[in-house]
């Protein structure tokens with residue numbers, strides 16, 4: 075806790091002081107984020123750091139495993155993710171949605187563990203069920219892979235499935251049809267700091283190039 079408190083004071087003295095104008099603008103005019111960024115709660119994934127962004131750039135949703143539960147009619151309390159998607163697309167009018175998975179994801183590893191171990195943490199255990207479809211798809215498409223190899227594929231496959239789920243939201247369908255919204259799948263490799271994007275043309279994840 076001490077580290078956090080010292081950090082707040084350093085932030086005020088250094089970053090805030092150097093960016094007064096930005097903070098004044100954000101406070102007076104509100105937020106106009108470029109994108110909705112959906113990623114994992116993992117402490118090693120820092121969206122504004124990896125995009126070298128500033129406050130106000132990204133509207134961020136984080137949860138364990140960066141899952142996007144599919145749209146479900148008549149279940150307004152189903153998920154905070156659904157509320158954030160609707161708010162970002164319709165009210166903030168973001169132009170892009172990025173679902174960003176990452177390497178060494180504890181949630182995706184947990185999918186492959188004996189889940190009876192999580193019986194004492196019912197919400198976590200239930201939340202992992204959002205990954206069941208990812209596991210099923212990986213098992214069906216890569217039956218020859220070992221468990222370890224399958225896990226690597228799971229992280230990437232999971233991002234793609236969450237992107238599919240995003241497309242079940244009427245607000246996403248409408249905005250995409252009107253050409254005012256694009257959905258992207260990214261994958262962040264912690265050890266190398268590399269961010270990959272999924273190329274639908276080549277059906278693979280590729281490092282994001284500077285000119286993109």
Ligand SMILES: [Zn+2]
Nearest residue numbers: 114116179180
């Ligand atoms: Zn994770």
